[in-house]
Amino acid sequence: MIGILAQGGSGPVIPDFGGGGAGNSCVRDNGFFCWNWFQQNWSDTFQPRLIEHIELTVVALAIGFVISFAAALFAYRYKWFDFPFTTFSAFLYTIPSLALFQVLVGITGLTLATALIPLVTYTLLILFRNTLIGLQEVPDEVREAARGMGLTRRQILWRVELPLALPAILAGLQIAAVTVVSLATVAAFVYDHGLGSPIFDAINRGTFKTELIGAGGLAILLGIASYAFFAVIQRVATPWARYRRA
Amino acid sequence: MTSLDTAHDEGPSARSGASGGTAAEIVFDSVTKRYAGQEQPAVDNLSLTIGAGEICMLVGPSGAGKTTALKLINRLIDFEEGDITIDGRGVRGENVTALRRGIGYVIQQTGLFPHMTIAANIATVPRLLRWDKQRIRARIDELLELVGLEPEYAKRYPAQLSGGQRQRVGLARALAADPPVMLMDEPFGALDPITRGRLQEEFLRLHARVSKTVVFVTHDIDEAIKMGDRVCVLRQGGRLAQYDPPDVLLARPVDEFVADFVGADRGLKRLSLRRVGDLHLLPAPSARAGEDGTAARARVAEVGYETLILVDDDGRPQGMIGRDSLNGPVNASDARSIGVFGRLDMPLRDALSVMLSQAGSHLVVVDDDGRLAGLVSADLISAELAGTDASARAFDADEVPT
Numbered sequence: 001m002i003g004i005l006a007q008g009g010s011g012p013v014i015p016d017f018g019g020g021g022a023g024n025s026c027v028r029d030n031g032f033f034c035w036n037w038f039q040q041n042w043s044d045t046f047q048p049r050l051i052e053h054i055e056l057t058v059v060a061l062a063i064g065f066v067i068s069f070a071a072a073l074f075a076y077r078y079k080w081f082d083f084p085f086t087t088f089s090a091f092l093y094t095i096p097s098l099a100l101f102q103v104l105v106g107i108t109g110l111t112l113a114t115a116l117i118p119l120v121t122y123t124l125l126i127l128f129r130n131t132l133i134g135l136q137e138v139p140d141e142v143r144e145a146a147r148g149m150g151l152t153r154r155q156i157l158w159r160v161e162l163p164l165a166l167p168a169i170l171a172g173l174q175i176a177a178v179t180v181v182s183l184a185t186v187a188a189f190v191y192d193h194g195l196g197s198p199i200f201d202a203i204n205r206g207t208f209k210t211e212l213i214g215a216g217g218l219a220i221l222l223g224i225a226s227y228a229f230f231a232v233i234q235r236v237a238t239p240w241a242r243y244r245r246a
Numbered sequence: 247m248t249s250l251d252t253a254h255d256e257g258p259s260a261r262s263g264a265s266g267g268t269a270a271e272i273v274f275d276s277v278t279k280r281y282a283g284q285e286q287p288a289v290d291n292l293s294l295t296i297g298a299g300e301i302c303m304l305v306g307p308s309g310a311g312k313t314t315a316l317k318l319i320n321r322l323i324d325f326e327e328g329d330i331t332i333d334g335r336g337v338r339g340e341n342v343t344a345l346r347r348g349i350g351y352v353i354q355q356t357g358l359f360p361h362m363t364i365a366a367n368i369a370t371v372p373r374l375l376r377w378d379k380q381r382i383r384a385r386i387d388e389l390l391e392l393v394g395l396e397p398e399y400a401k402r403y404p405a406q407l408s409g410g411q412r413q414r415v416g417l418a419r420a421l422a423a424d425p426p427v428m429l430m431d432e433p434f435g436a437l438d439p440i441t442r443g444r445l446q447e448e449f450l451r452l453h454a455r456v457s458k459t460v461v462f463v464t465h466d467i468d469e470a471i472k473m474g475d476r477v478c479v480l481r482q483g484g485r486l487a488q489y490d491p492p493d494v495l496l497a498r499p500v501d502e503f504v505a506d507f508v509g510a511d512r513g514l515k516r517l518s519l520r521r522v523g524d525l526h527l528l529p530a531p532s533a534r535a536g537e538d539g540t541a542a543r544a545r546v547a548e549v550g551y552e553t554l555i556l557v558d559d560d561g562r563p564q565g566m567i568g569r570d571s572l573n574g575p576v577n578a579s580d581a582r583s584i585g586v587f588g589r590l591d592m593p594l595r596d597a598l599s600v601m602l603s604q605a606g607s608h609l610v611v612v613d614d615d616g617r618l619a620g621l622v623s624a625d626l627i628s629a630e631l632a633g634t635d636a637s638a639r640a641f642d643a644d645e646v647p648t
Binding site for chain 1: 356
């Protein structure tokens with residue numbers, strides 16, 4: 001398992017804990033966090049890994065959203081579809097991520113697809129449920145007024161129902177984004193990509209603390225940043241929601 | 247004054263003083279609506295004609311199909327038997343969205359779009375009809391004024407408004423594209439009594455300005471009598487019980503059911519429908535100060551009264567003088583206060599109430615300029631309700647109110 005990572009190739013410069021080559025006592029002693037080393041390796045390790053991580057998250061979230069959104073619209077129109085899709089996505093959600101990555105290696109190999117598929121599956125339940133509930137919670141009288149004024153079914157969906165479901169949809173995206181950011185570190189286990197790579201690398205080399213904490217810390221910051229990002233989007237995109245009464 | 251009848255090609259900025267606007271006749275022709283799985287129809291063989299510009303109130307107990315009947319008009323509920331026509335065109339033959347865009351729709355919970363500003367809510371149908379932006383903006387201003395909301399409300403969201411204000415916006419939104427027909431489903435039902443009363447009166451004033459054919463569902467018989475040109479009473483199973491102007495409904499309910507429904511106090515309710523000015527007022531004996539008292543006394547005696555009304559040079563009542571004090575010239579210092587005057591626009595119910603509170607049998611009525619117009623008596627009022635001409639009868643009353 002670990003061997004897979006060792007073949008990754010593009011890992012950072014591996015410090016020699018005991019030897020004298022590095023000339024940096026912090027690194028030699030495997031200190032808690034060697035700021036110098038982090039800085040030296042920012043541009044060739046941490047920064048590209050961070051960008052990869054963001055890309056992975058965005059792509060997984062986008063695919064997950066397209067699938068769940070379509071499924072939610074379908075389930076909104078045809079109620080029978082709700083139960084099977086909820087069951088299906090809940091089932092996927094319960095599979096341990098490590099196991100799912102491992103199983104997929106046998107099918108899709110050590111590829112981007114193997115990393116992406118589990119990430120996408122973990123977004124489905126929350127995005128589907130939130131979108132569907134957001135639509136279902138549109139007050140009946142609002143829908144009826146829209147119909148009574150001569151909006152077509154499509155106009156009601158796009159101009160009334162979806163805008164009203166937007167806070168729920170964005171809340172779903174917020175949680176899904178944080179989930180994917182954290183799971184994407186595990187994805188490096190099967191595909192040498194994102195902040196998971198330096199984390200596995202650090203463990204593989206005897207738990208090099210600076211690299212572990214540097215990459216792990218960036219992953220945590222990215223999770224917080226994506227949470228904040230959707231909070232801002234919420235506020236800007238749904239100014240009316242602030243006035244909504246309980 | 248703004249009006250809602252601005253021609254569509256001129257835009258709402260082309261204001262005219264003329265009221266009127268568009269209105270259309272609505273005809274129900276043997277309409278029956280059956281819901282699947284229900285034995286009793288919701289609306290049963292309903293036929294009625296609602297004249298252009300009239301307010302038709304649909305009332306009845308729950309289960310009488312009032313709301314169903316209303317929603318058949320804009321086809322929120324579809325029906326198969328019979329037909330409904332608006333200005334001669336059957337609603338079932340129309341494109342359903344085009345039909346609805348031409349009909350104003352107001353509901354109890356307003357159904358305002360919470361995510362849109364008041365301005366955007368009002369602009370809903372004009373946008374669907376692809377009006378240009380300037381015209382829509384002008385129309386929004388005009389409608390806010392019409393329903394009595396300050397222009398600054400345009401930028402707010404529905405949740406920032408009170409219930410009464412939201413219902414005003416609901417009304418403005420329904421009026422936006424100047425539809426000839428308005429359907430109102432218990433629009434004021436969720437409001438407190440004071441706000442409801444105010445909105446009812448404002449709606450009547452507004453209706454006088456814009457002239458729409460209004461179909462208005464309510465479960466409140468008082469609202470129906472107050473607002474309606476005609477009241478359509480439906481009974482259980484969606485059958486028509488009576489369709490008449492409020493006064494006829496109160497005076498001559500066709501059966502026990504309608505009599506029960508309008509209430510035991512229907513006589514009093516009729517009083518609120520009529521005003522003092524509708525009566526043939528009784529002539530009041532009057533005199534100015536300094537006139538010959540003996541002649542005045544003879545005039546009072548002639549009509550069988552005990553009291554004379556003292557008026558000034560313009561004919562405004564100043565007080566009253568007992569017949570026995572009329573010796574020599576009429577003297578203003580003999581006069582007593584009259585109390586509260588009746589006015590021509592006063593509902594008979596209020597006139598009667600004043601009479602009772604002043605413990606008198608007559609009320610002195612003045613016209614808009616404050617001049618003596620005549621007298622109202624309790625007998626005159628009851629005779630009016632009985633439908634006979636009371637003014638020709640002799641009166642045994644012997645005194646004007648004290």
